[in-house]
Amino acid sequence: AQSVAQPEDQVNVAEGNPLTVKCTYSVSGNPYLFWYVQYPNRGLQFLLKYITGDNLVKGSYGFEAEFNKSQTSFHLKKPSALVSDSALYFCAVRPLSNDYKLSFGAGTTVTVRA
């Protein structure tokens, strides 16, 4: 069975400071990993994904994530956070198989203060 853990319910940072949202996963074999963002009263927007290759993945809005197989982690990062980055962030995983089902973490609410 696959699962995702986002250990922090909330992350608070000041604008201009680095932002990190943590994600660890458990899956049989190699994973596909995803990050999504949800703004209030909106659907999920895709940020980035890891399929294979370079462990550092760059995505939308200046976000990046690093795949660490030994630590089974896929933390989301942004060097300089903006107030507009305040939202709910979800990490998701699916195994490298024909099963297309995504498993989502519980979500992390990011608040960036001016």
Place this chain on the structure above:
Amino acid sequence: SAVISQKPSRDICQRGTSLTIQCQVDSQVTMMFWYRQQPGQSLTLIATANQGSEATYESGFVIDKFPISRPNLTFSTLTVSNMSPEDSSIYLCSVVPLTGYGYTFGSGTRLTVV
């Protein structure tokens, strides 16, 4: 990436009634999924919508409560039947395109049952 039109965007319904949610995609897709996001919670997969056959339901979800149709590669409906206040959630459609690994989500249907 695929563009999804999900309708209605929100509704307030009386308990005991049913609501049908539509998901229309602008291109052919392989997989279509329906998720539920209860207030303050993460996303939970309800079922995989299969073209021309019965949907595949996840544990805890049954066809009588959540009948799903998918008559072709670009359209699916989810019905929430005999609603109760516990069904108040955001319901989201998600698709996987014929090419690529990305998952696209609809903007969601915010359902309130009174």
